[in-house]
Amino acid sequence: MIGQIALVMVQAALVLLFSPLIAGFGKTLKARLQTRRGPALLQPYRDLYKLLRKGMVIPETASWIFPATPYVLFAATLLAGLLIPTISAQAPLSWIGGVLAVVYLLALGRFFLALGGLDAGSPFGGLGSSREMTISAIAEPALMLAVFTVALGAGSTNLSTMAQAAVGQSWRFLAPSQMLAFAALFIVLIAETGRIPVDNPATHLELTMTHEAMILEYSGPYLALIEWSAWMKQMILMTLLMNVFFPYGLSAGGSAGAMLFSVILFVAKLAILALAVVLVETLNAKLRLFRVPELLAVAFVLSALALISTFLFGGRG
Amino acid sequence: MLLTHQLYAAGLLVFALGAITGAACHFWARTASRISTFLCGAALVGALLEAGASIGGLLHSSDVAWAIPSGIPYIAYSVRLDPLSSFFLLALSLLAGAVAVYSVGYLKHGPAGKNPALSGSLLHAMLAGLTLVFTASDVVFFLIAWEIMVVTSYFLVVTNHEAAETRRGGLLYILMSRAGTGMLFVGLLLLARAAGSTDFRAMHGIGDKLPAATGGLAFLLLFLGFGVKAGIIPLHIWLPAAHPVAPSNISALMSGIVIKTGIYGLARVSFDFYGALPAWAGMLVLSIGVISALLGVLYALMEHDLKRLLAYHSIENIGIILMGFGGALLFRSFGHPVLAAIALTAGLFHTLNHGLFKCLLFLGAGSVLHATHTQNMEEMGGLIRRMPATALYFLIGAIAISGLPPLNGFVSEWLTYQAMLAGFGATTELTRAAFPIAGALLALTAALAAACFVKAFGITFLALPRSSQAEAAQEVDLSMRAGMASLALACVLLGLGATWFLPVFDPITQQAFGTGVSASLVSGNGFLLMAGAPVRGTVSTLLLACMLVALSVVPLFLWRMWGRREKRVTGPAWDCGQPGLTADNEYTATAFSKPLRMIFAALFRPRREIQAEFEVSPYYPTSIHFESEIQPAFERHFYDPLLQGILRMARSMKMVQAGSLHAYLAYIFITLILLLVFAVRG
Structure with missing residues (x-):
């Protein structure tokens, strides 16, 4: 019991403390690829500290939904982070909810965030909420179908079981169903974390914003919580993608050396994925909003193909 | 066993007396307005009695049944409380109780209040009809009860018959119901003839003894007949026409439980009268379920009439229920009784859950309508400040219907997902690819439902009021709040305590497939919900909820560590530097769903018309007229040619x-x- 609680605390600390670093790494990397100097690697931490210490302006039209939203979003996202395997295949709380719970906890946070966007009554909030709910809705079938494909191969929707099932099979990611599902989930990752070509996290031009428009009215500590949640969500989805498809170094406990090796591999995996995301961001222009469904349709077709190849090449294909 | 009989009979008696008293007061006495409170109280008593009877029926291992011979051959007034009947009776009594409490205030000053005694009388008659539909154990008696239910609900729907829209909706409802009843007649008589008896007990498994073609035809007729009532697509068109025009307490019962008679009938036929149906039947039910769920929510998204939006969501949820049923039928045909039991449990659980949250949402919509006198969401807004309790209950209902953890909608959708995933391993045929696809489309449905309820709640309750009526809205009275609160509480309890509720389904699946699954679905001292092999997964809504509460303390802690508390001011929302944001600047319901309208343009075929009047330059219009509508595809391409x-x-x-x-x-x-x-x- 004590060990359990300790593990939960460790994972919570990992998700809380490591997620801003990934965001910072992404930003720095993107700036370098675009031959800019970019912000410092640790800038997200400074931003958080700064925002937490700032005062805030609450729109006078807002109700209790507005201040409640950051808490719900933060708690739901952090809880989702406790359900996923990070450096060990055994996630501390994976037994209270599998991949479906992760997806739906993120959806709970998004539900409230969209309500928070509408609460202030400014047109930007509504615009952002509408777009965010639309994009996430049409990303959902691709996400679920790809997740199902992997779950069918592993025989469980429990993430720890899914990761453990993958541990023994080093070259499994070369199976067509796995590669197709990975490609589909990669597109979903781009869409869900609001990256180019779906959404531009750096823009503040009203008409092109999605996520940024929704949270336009938030400031100070509330904004800190929302930004932090967004970074955690990015880390959760990236970790999910890497650990389910490339479960290298997911030692189930073991010696200190093995642990260190797992941590290094974990960081390396996320860095590689971040590099891939940044490359996509740098090499593409943002799509028009109504071209996004086509991209997500591609993701859905990819996951459907993944499913069919599971069917053709057997359950573990 | 004895007590169950008496509770059941007493409840029915209360409903019958309530119907007679109400009618008598309406026609002969001048005390009509005072009698409505009494009638609502009586309805609550009747509902509680029936709740007791249903619990008795669920607890008894043998069926509770008795019959009164009618003296006419082939007709017996026989009643039976087997597990399936008891479960639906339980759902009925829960909803009827909440609606009875709500109606005390609603009938007193609602728009339905002009004939409160008559409304109360009809309500009692409909509840009696519903009780009999769920418990009748004889073909003819069942059809009589069915007609009582249809006719009384028709009269209740057309309560506000002065409006042409109401009359049209009512007419469509009664016409389609008649067509459905016709199919039921033929289907049930085909089965009864084979059984040589009209007794439901004699008809157990009778469908298998019929030749394949006749058996298939009978099933098809019964599926369509009950499908009309349940509102499956493409037989749904009466539902969004009739449910919104009824008084809100009636809409709540219509969407909550009346359409579930179709689900009850389908369950009775599929899992009692038929012991084995070919795979095509399951595939049909599953596909219709997927189509109804997806199209239901897509049409709901396009609505800005709050009650019609909810009516379309009923179609969506009926679709989700049918996915469970279709899965159960398919698994049975593949020879997997345990999986079939899980799928049926998912479907039945969602039936109850949908009843609870849809009833809650309709009552919430009724309160909003009562306070603002409009159903048009574009004229609402800001109600969360004026009606805080209603807003809170509506939000709980919205979270539940969107299938978000930790409420009850999440649990039944989770079970449906697990059933769909498990289906992949149930067979080696190509059919199995249908299950994950159905699961993915369920995910799309759920995500769209969440988008729709962000719209419904956000536009109705948040930001600034968009009209003077919304500005002047006031919270509804205590009884109406109490009715909604009880349902909201039920949604929370069934979400958090789902594992303790699941054994209720054991006797039903025991009867249908010879196996109870709650023991294999629950583990870890009852805290965990676990789906069986081959695809296992666990979830615990209770622990998720506890963790959510615990983790929301983390930000407070951080804030305490670094934050400075004093600097918190209120100010206007960002207005691009041009002061004076008004309600006119707010996002509207139409605008909110615009991206989806364009993405699914092939389905909606939207048409819009903009007329701008200007004097000097087109850039400075003096007035703009905007019109936008979507094409009602089924009406135009199916029903119009038919008509x-x-x-x-x-x-x-x-x-x-x-x-x-x-x-x-x-x-x-x-x-x-x-x-x-x-x-x-x-």
Whole structure:
């Protein structure tokens, strides 16, 4: 019991403390690829500290939904982070909810965030909420179908079981169903974390914003919580993608050396994925909003193909 | 066992007396307005009695049944409380109780309040009809009860018959119900003939003894007949027309439980009268379920009439229920009783859950309508400050219907997902690819439902009021709040305590497939919900909820560590530097769903019309007229041609109706001759 609680605390600390670093790494990397100097690697931490210490302006039209939203979003996202395997295949709380719970906890946070966007009554909030709910809705079938494909191969929707099932099979990611599902989930990752070509996290031009428009009215500590949640969500989805498809170094406990090796591999995996995301961001222009469904349709077709190849090449294909 | 009988009979008696008293007061006494409170109280008592009877029925291992012979051959007034009936009776009594409490305030000053005694009387009659539908154990008696339910609910729907829209909705409802009943008649009689008896008990498994073609035909007829009632696509068009025009307490019952009679009938037929149906039947139910769920939510998204939006969501949820049922039918045909039991549990659980949150949402919509006198969401807004309690209950209902953890909608959708995933391993045929696809489309449905309820709640309750009525809205009275609160509480309890509720389904699946699954679905001292092999997954809504509460303390802790508390001011929302954001600047419901309207343009075929009037330059219009509508595809491409065809046929048949008495006598004579010939030869 004590060990359990300790593990939960460790994972919570990992998700809380490591997620801003990934965001910072992404930003720095993107700036370098675009031959800019970019912000410092640790800038997200400074931003958080700064925002937490700032005062805030609450729109006078807002109700209790507005201040409640950051808490719900933060708690739901952090809880989702406790359900996923990070450096060990055994996630501390994976037994209270599998991949479906992760997806739906993120959806709970998004539900409230969209309500928070509408609460202030400014047109930007509504615009952002509408777009965010639309994009996430049409990303959902691709996400679920790809997740199902992997779950069918592993025989469980429990993430720890899914990761453990993958541990023994080093070259499994070369199976067509796995590669197709990975490609589909990669597109979903781009869409869900609001990256180019779906959404531009750096823009503040009203008409092109999605996520940024929704949270336009938030400031100070509330904004800190929302930004932090967004970074955690990015880390959760990236970790999910890497650990389910490339479960290298997911030692189930073991010696200190093995642990260190797992941590290094974990960081390396996320860095590689971040590099891939940044490359996509740098090499593409943002799509028009109504071209996004086509991209997500591609993701859905990819996951459907993944499913069919599971069917053709057997359950573990 | 004895007590169950008496509770059941007493509840029915209360409903019958309530119906008679109400009618008597309406026609003979001048005390009609005072009697409504009494009638609502009586309805609550009746509901509680029936709740007791249903619990008794669920607890008893043997069926609770008795019959009154009617003296007419083939008809017996027989009643049976087997597990399936008891479960639906339980759902009915829960909803009826909440609606009865709500109606105390609603009938007193609602728009339905002009004939409170008559409304109360009809409510009692409908509840009696529903009780009998769920418990009747004889084909003819069942159909009589069915008609009582249809006719009384029709009269309740057209309570506000002054509006043309109401009359049209009511007419569509009664017409389609009649067509459905016709199919039920034929289907049930086909089965009863094979059984040689109209008793439901004699009809157990009778469908398998019929030749494949007749059995399939009977099932198809019964599926369509019950499907009309349940509102499956494409037989749904009456539902969004009739549910919104009824008084809100009636809408709540209509969407909450009346359409579930179709689900009950389908369950009775599929899992009692038929012991084994071929795979096509399961595939049909599953596909119709997926289509209804997806199209239901897509049409709901396009609505800005709050009650019609909810009505379309009923279609969506019926679809989700049918996915569970279709899965159960398919798994049974593949020879996997345990999986079938899980799928049926998912479907039935969602039936109850949908009843609870849809009833809650309709009551919430009724409160909003009562306070603002409009159903148009574009004229609402800001109600969360004026009606805080209603807003909170509506939000709980919205979270539940969106399938978000930790409320009850999440649990039943989670079970449906697990059933769909498990289905992949149930067979090696190509059919198995249908299950994950159905699961993915369920995910799309759920995500769209979440988008729709962000819209419904956000536009209705948040930001600034968009009209003077919304500005002047006031919170509803205590009884209406209490009715909603009880349902909201039920949604929370069934979400958090789902594992303790699941054993209720054991006797039902025991009866249908010979296996109870709650023991294998629950583990870890009852805290965990676990789906069986081959795809396992665990979830615990209770622990998720506890963790959510615990983790929301983390930000407070961080803030305490670094934050400075004093600097928190209120100010205007960002207005691009041009002061004076008004309600006109707010996002509207139409705007909110615009991206989805464009993405699914192939389905909606939206049409819009913009007329701008200007004097000097087109850039400075003096007034703008905007009109946007979507094409009602089913009405236009299916029902309009059907209607035209029927009218054409009727016109050509007018020839034989010349109005000549001699001609009619000749027809009767010819018919008689033909019948005689037929009788002699047969």
